[in-house]
Amino acid sequence: MNELSAIAKLSALEEIRLLKARRDRAADTKDWALYESLHAPDHRSENGDYGTWHTASEMIANVSRSMANLITMHHSHTPEIEFESPTRARGIWAMTGLSLWVQGEEQHWFRAFGHYFETYGYRGDRWLFTSRRLEYHHTARSPGAVFPPKLEGQTAKSALDGR
Amino acid sequence: MTELSDIEQLLAKEEIKLLKARRDRAVDTKDWDLYLSLHAPDHVSHNEGYPRWENAQEMIENVKQLLGPGKISVHHSHTPEITFESPIKAKGIWAMEDNIFWQQDGEEHWLNGFGFYHETYEKRNGKWLFTSRSLKRTHIRTSAGAVTGATKP
Numbered sequence: 001m002n003e004l005s006a007i008a009k010l011s012a013l014e015e016i017r018l019l020k021a022r023r024d025r026a027a028d029t030k031d032w033a034l035y036e037s038l039h040a041p042d043h044r045s046e047n048g049d050y051g052t053w054h055t056a057s058e059m060i061a062n063v064s065r066s067m068a069n070l071i072t073m074h075h076s077h078t079p080e081i082e083f084e085s086p087t088r089a090r091g092i093w094a095m096t097g098l099s100l101w102v103q104g105e106e107q108h109w110f111r112a113f114g115h116y117f118e119t120y121g122y123r124g125d126r127w128l129f130t131s132r133r134l135e136y137h138h139t140a141r142s143p144g145a146v147f148p149p150k151l152e153g154q155t156a157k158s159a160l161d162g163r
Numbered sequence: 164m165t166e167l168s169d170i171e172q173l174l175a176k177e178e179i180k181l182l183k184a185r186r187d188r189a190v191d192t193k194d195w196d197l198y199l200s201l202h203a204p205d206h207v208s209h210n211e212g213y214p215r216w217e218n219a220q221e222m223i224e225n226v227k228q229l230l231g232p233g234k235i236s237v238h239h240s241h242t243p244e245i246t247f248e249s250p251i252k253a254k255g256i257w258a259m260e261d262n263i264f265w266q267q268d269g270e271e272h273w274l275n276g277f278g279f280y281h282e283t284y285e286k287r288n289g290k291w292l293f294t295s296r297s298l299k300r301t302h303i304r305t306s307a308g309a310v311t312g313a314t315k316p
Contacts, residue, residue: 006170013177077239078184094187094239113237113262115188137191138235138264 004086015127016081016089016120023129024074030067036060039129040121046133066148073098076116087122095134101149108145113138167250176245178291179253179284186293187238190230199223203285203292210298211278212313229312230263237262240280251286259298263311272309277302 004012019038026035039056046052053059076093083089097112114136121130141147167175182201189198202219209215213229216222230236240257247253256279263274278300285294305311 006174010170010173010177077241078180078187080181080184080188092184092188094184094191094237096237096239115192137237138262 004083008086009083012083012086012089012122012127013081016091017079019120019127019129020076020079020091020093020118024076027063027067027074028072030064032060032064035063040123043129044131046131069101069149071100089120089127091118091120092116093118099147103144103146103149106142106144108142108147108149110141110145110147111139112136165250167247171250172247175247175250175253175286175291179245179255180243182284182291182293183240183243183255183257183282187240190226190238191236193227193230193232195223195227198226201293203287203294206293207295208297209295210313211300233265235264253284253291255282255284256280257282267308267310272306274303274305274309274311276300276304 022034023038026032026038036056039059041056042054043056043059044052044054045059053062073096075096077096078094080092081089082091093116095112095114095116097110097114099110101108114134117133117135118129119131120127122128185197186201188194189201199219202222204219206219206222207215207217208222213225216225238259238261240259242258244256245253246255259276259278259280261274261276263276265272278298281297281299282293283295284291286292
């Protein structure tokens with residue numbers, strides 16, 4: 001394996017941070033075409049107790065449905081990005097997530113703090129997400145909130161979030 | 164003093180930002196070995212409301228106790244201002260927000276604070292380390308009745 005040169009490493013760091021910024025924006029603006037385009041087809045998402053999505057299309061089907069009725073905020077901070085090779089990298093990001101929705105006639109909320117553990121691959125001519133796992137450190141919700149909110153024809157297992 | 168080239172300065176900034184990210188994660192995951200490894204032995208800490216800690220060992224003992232198993236902490240740092248005094252000495256200011264959660268008499272309590280970290284870093288044996296950190300608070304709010312252990316500034 002060749003090492004990245006200093007300038008190549010700095011450029012790759014910027015590209016991966018841009019990828020991450022776009023993903024957070026795509027989630028919160030529900031721009032699912034953009035969201036999917038940031039992920040490799042074989043991207044893997046691990047959602048704690050809610051199972052694993054093995055492909056980008058499985059992920060997008062679940063995320064777009066589960067977030068349809070949520071207003072979300074995903075903020076990511078202080079990345080730790082390291083390169084395993086010139087075309088493979090790992091990243092850890094601190095995160096705050098907030099979801100808002102109407103349940104019955106009441107406004108409810110769910111707030112989470114945690115870390116994203118991600119991997120990235122340089123495929124073709126750009127960096128893409130190849131996996132993402134979210135670990136929560138603290139979650140809180142409004143009294144009586146059912147999170148994730150149940151959707152018609154969808155199990156709670158598949159409804160969780162825009163992780 | 165020889166100056167850092169543009170590229171060297173960019174790389175050094177990335178290393179310092181990585182150091183900071185690891186420190187925030189280490190404290191929130193209570194990874195005290197990682198936490199200690201990021202600080203020079205002669206690191207000095209001063210958090211408003213607490214006494215000065217004169218070295219890394221004193222710091223780790225106090226931090227471990229203040230953020231023991233019963234406390235959940237979230238430290239988020241933003242918008243660094245990193246400047247170099249020499250190729251191996253730098254200063255940084257980071258905006259910060261912290262959230263702390265704990266049980267007190269069977270009830271969940273919380274602290275939500277804001278402020279700025281003023282830090283110094285040094286490259287020692289090829290690795291950037293914290294040499295000092297001072298937290299200057301702009302605001303702290305807590306749940307009603309919360310006992311935080313800090314003295315009022």
